[in-house]
Amino acid sequence: MSPPHPPVSPPPLETPLAFITGASSGIGLALAEHYYRCGWRLALVARRTDVLEERLREQRWSTDRYRIYRADVSVPNEIVEAGQQCLREFGTPDLVIASAGISIGMDTRIREDLETLRRTFETNNLGLAATFHPFIDAMCERGSGRLVGIASVAGIRGIPGHGAYCASKAAVIAYCESLRGELRGTGVSVVTILPGYIDTPLTQKNPYSMPFLLAPEVFAVRAARAIEKGASYRVIPWQMALVAKILRILPNGLFDRLFAGRPRKPRQGK
16 A cells, blocks of 8 residues: 655645755655655756666656756756756745665775775765755845755664775764754755665665665655744654664674674675
8 A cells, every 4th residue: 555645745836846856766755756656846866867767657747847967966067057057947945855765884994995985985975965065045135945864873883894884874973963053044954864774775685674664755755744834954764863862872792793794785886
């Protein structure tokens, strides 16, 4: 049975606009599909635009409701240009969701895994800031808008073998908190969403159990609800919020024993 899709309240006088990165698969695609069902216009960013275009054709999306931009978020000039093009063609979005991200295991003893760390931070962190950059002045001038950073419960504590991903998502949490303070009083809100395990290509090859695994369309409904309610920080699902609170307060020795010997995220090419 499909999950319920609660309506997202549009702003008065015009159809709202969402700018979403990572839209060709996973969380980004699920969020795009949710907001399309809710009647929004969409500016969608992806590296694999052919994959995204084919899926939207199969679903018979109305072409006057969306525009696709090709950009690699890890290359600042590309994602900034996509944002600027959106501003020229559509105007200032009501919502910007930086959902593009990668997750690859790493071992610091192995030289080539330093490249994994670099790529992860370029995509998950520099890419997120570059996604928000083109819209901040326009949103502040208008006095409204929402900037949404997709972090992860993995950003709460460092899990062995997940150093690149955990560190990058911890940085997303801290960055969004900083930006939220910087934009206080402007009318522009910053929302940090921390997914638990979501059934996407990023998680489907994980060699370990994933408690409270959510379908991406269920996650999208809950994330949109949190965004609409004005939450500044939300863990989804709520069960993982409890896990996150426990992980935060565990003494280091107990935490280390708990994760000792746990299967690790596959490294690049493994």
